[in-house]
Amino acid sequence: MVPVSRRRTLALVLLLEGLQKRGRGRRSRLWVHPFNQQRRQQGDFYHLVAELRLDSQRHHQYFRMSAEQMDELLSLIGPEVTTQRTNYRAAIEPKQRLAVALRYMASGDSLASLAYSYRLGCTTVRNSVHMVCAAIEKIMMERFLPRPTRDTWEEVADGFWKKWNFPNCLGAIDGKHVTIQAPPLTGSQYFNSIVLLALVDSNYRFRVIQVGDFGRTSDGGAYAGSALGRGMETQTLDVPPSASLPGAAHLGDVPHVMVGDAAFPLKPYLMRPYPSLNLTRQKRIFNNRLSRARMVVEDAFGILSSRWRVLHRRINLHPQNVDTLVLAACILHNFLLSPRETVRLLEEAEQQGKKLSPVRNMGGNRASREACNVREIFSTYFNSPQGSVPWQDRTV
Known part of the structure; x- marks a missing residue:
C-alpha cells in the first residue's frame, strides 16, 4: 500500500506535468502556421492589392470603391481596428484588416477562401470583418446615417x-x-x-x-x-x-x-x-x-x-x-x-x-x-x- 505522503507527491507531479503540457499547447496555438508565414511573399495584400492601386478600374471592381475612398475610410476607422503586437506574432495592420473586410463584403467569398488568399488565419479574417463593421457603425453612423x-x-x-x-x-x-x-x-x-x-x-x-x-x-x-x-x-x-x-x-x-x-x-x-x-x-x-x-x-x-x-x-x-x-x-x-x-x-x-x-x-x-x-x-x-x-x- 502506497503511503499517503507518497500519493500526495505523485499527484502533485502529475498535476505539474499536466499544467506544463497545457501551457505548451497554449503557446503552440499562438504560433503562426508555416503557410501563413509566407504572407509578405505570397499574400494578396502585399501583391495583388498593391498592384490594384495602380489600376483604378480594377481596384473599384475588387473593393467596390476607389483607392482614394478607401484611404478616407481608413483615416476614419483606422484607430478602431488597430491591435497591439504580441511576443508571438506581428499585429495585422489596419489597412490589411480593412482590405479583407471590404473584399468579403464586395465578393461574398467565404472566410476560408479569403484566409488562404491573404495568408491569414480564418479566425483573423473573421475578426477583421467584425472589427471593421463595428468600427464603421461606431465612427460613421452619426455622420452618414x-x-x-x-x-x-x-x-x-x-x-x-x-x-x-x-x-x-x-x-x-x-x-x-x-x-x-x-x-x-x-x-x-x-x-x-x-x-x-x-x-x-x-x-x-x-x-x-x-x-x-x-x-x-x-x-x-x-x-x-x-x-x-x-x-x-x-x-x-x-x-x-x-x-x-x-x-x-x-x-x-x-x-x-x-x-x-x-x-x-x-x-x-x-x-x-x-x-x-x-x-x-x-x-x-x-x-x-x-x-x-x-x-x-x-x-x-x-x-x-x-x-x-x-x-x-x-x-x-x-x-x-x-x-x-x-x-x-x-x-x-x-x-x-x-x-x-x-x-x-x-x-x-x-x-x-x-x-x-x-x-x-x-x-x-x-x-x-x-x-x-x-x-x-x-x-x-x-x-x-x-x-x-x-x-x-x-x-x-
Whole structure:
C-alpha cells in the first residue's frame, strides 16, 4: 500500500506535468502556421492589392470603391481596428484588416477562401470583418446615417416632390430578407434570414434603417415593432406639421407621409396602394404615382446588393454580427453614393437580375377613416390640374 505522503507527491507531479503540457499547447496555438508565414511573399495584400492601386478600374471592381475612398475610410476607422503586437506574432495592420473586410463584403467569398488568399488565419479574417463593421457603425453612423430632424424631413419631402412628383413625402419604405445560416436550436424563428427595414429618400440614400428582425416577421410586423413605427405613431420624430399640397390650399392641410407597398398598413402618415380590384381611373393613377415614388427604395436595395454581393449569399456569421455587417453596408452605401455611380449600379443590378428577396406580405389591415381620407385627398390631388403630370395618363 502506497503511503499517503507518497500519493500526495505523485499527484502533485502529475498535476505539474499536466499544467506544463497545457501551457505548451497554449503557446503552440499562438504560433503562426508555416503557410501563413509566407504572407509578405505570397499574400494578396502585399501583391495583388498593391498592384490594384495602380489600376483604378480594377481596384473599384475588387473593393467596390476607389483607392482614394478607401484611404478616407481608413483615416476614419483606422484607430478602431488597430491591435497591439504580441511576443508571438506581428499585429495585422489596419489597412490589411480593412482590405479583407471590404473584399468579403464586395465578393461574398467565404472566410476560408479569403484566409488562404491573404495568408491569414480564418479566425483573423473573421475578426477583421467584425472589427471593421463595428468600427464603421461606431465612427460613421452619426455622420452618414444620423437621426432625422425637422430640417431633414423637409429636405426629403422637397426632393420627392421635385424628383418624383409626390408631395409631403417623408420617404419610401420597404423590407428585405438577408439570408443567413441560422444558429442551432433557433427553430423556425429566423427562417434562415433576418429583415432589413429601410426608409429611403429621393436620391436612394438610407435615412432610417432597422435590421435584425427574425425572417418570419412580415413587413408590417417589422415596421410596427421598429423605432420608426413607434415614433410615427406617438409623434415623437419631429416630423413637420400637416401642410397644404402645392397649389391646392383648397384641399386643406395634409399630413406628411411615407409611401409603401401593400405589405404595410394604411395610416394617416403611411400611404399604401388601393386594393387592385375594380379600381377607378382615379385610383389607378394614385397607385401609379405612389408606385413610382415607392420604387426608390427598391432601387436603393438593388444598389446596395449590387455593390455588396455578400448580401446575395447565405452569410455564415452569428446573427448579431450579421446585423452589424448589414448596418455597415448601409452606412457605406451613403458614404459612397454619387449620381454617376448610382446609374451604373442600377444598370448592373438589372443585368444581374439579383435582388434581395422581399419580406412576405401578411395581408391587409383595417385602416382608420382618417387614413382613408388622407389617401382620398392625395388621389383627388393627383387627378386635379394642380397635381397631375403629363405622363400619368399613359400609365393607366
